[in-house]
Amino acid sequence: MxxxxxxxxxxxxxxxxxxxxSLGPDDLTRPIAELDLDSLDLIELHQQLExxxxxxxxPNETAGFAFLDDxxxxFAKLASRE
Incomplete structure (x- = not known):
């Protein structure tokens, strides 16, 4: 990694x-809908990653992501360009 x-x-x-x-590394590949994250959580996640x-x-692009893998x-692509 x-x-x-x-x-x-x-x-x-x-x-x-x-x-x-209780969530762990294995949960990072799950669908967002299964993780009880709401739109505010996703905006905060976006900002924290930035x-x-x-x-x-x-944020308009990440708003449509269905999986945490997305x-x-x-963000890995963005960071590798810097």
């Missing part, structure tokens, strides 16, 4: 554990 991937996973796990402390990685993403892939 690259440094960027680890940072993304850490941010996402922290967000998931705000809702349910801040941690020092990138600027498009966030991981999107």
């Amino acid at each position: 690259s440094d960027i991937d680890k940072r993304i996973a850490d941010v996402m796990l922290a967000k998931l554990r705000e809702r349910n402390p 801040s941690n990685l020092q990138v600027k993403g498009d 966030f991981s892939n999107y």
